Amino acid sequence: MTASTGAAFMGGQRDEARAGRFTLVSDEPVPLGTDTGASLLEYELQALASxxxxxxxMAAARRGIELESVQLELSAMPLLCGLRTGVVSGCKPICRANWRVCSAM
Incomplete structure (x- = not known):
């Protein structure tokens, strides 16, 4: 299985991406964008939760455990501290991403 995607800038902070036969619309909430789609952070959280x-x-199925449901709640706060591209040896990062995932069974 190969995954592929493409994206098109639609003005402001809006972007439309293709993922297989699906169109994913991303935007930022007002005042950064026009709030016409999920934010990139929301897509990232959804991908992590999935x-x-x-x-x-899959782990439960391998062990013969029948699950009734699995629910996760994830949240994050964006740090608007700039954009960095490229890799430069010896540079300190301007942003740090902190993830904390907790589970209770």
């Missing part, structure tokens, strides 16, 4: 729930479900 990864965890699928992994938990």
């Amino acid at each position: 990864c965890y729930t699928v992994t938990i479900a």
Whole structure:
């Protein structure tokens, strides 16, 4: 299975991306954007949550455990501290991403 995507800038902070047969619309909430789609941070959180729930479900199935449901709540606060591209040896990062995932069973 190969995953592929493409994206098109639609003005402001709006972007439309293609993922297989699906169109993913991203935007930022007002005042940064026009709030016409999920933010990039929301897509990132959704991807992380999906990864965890699928992994938990697969691990349970391998052990013969029947799950009734798996629910995760993730939240994050964006740090608007600039954009950095490229890799430069010896430079200090201007942003740090901190993830904390907790699970209770």
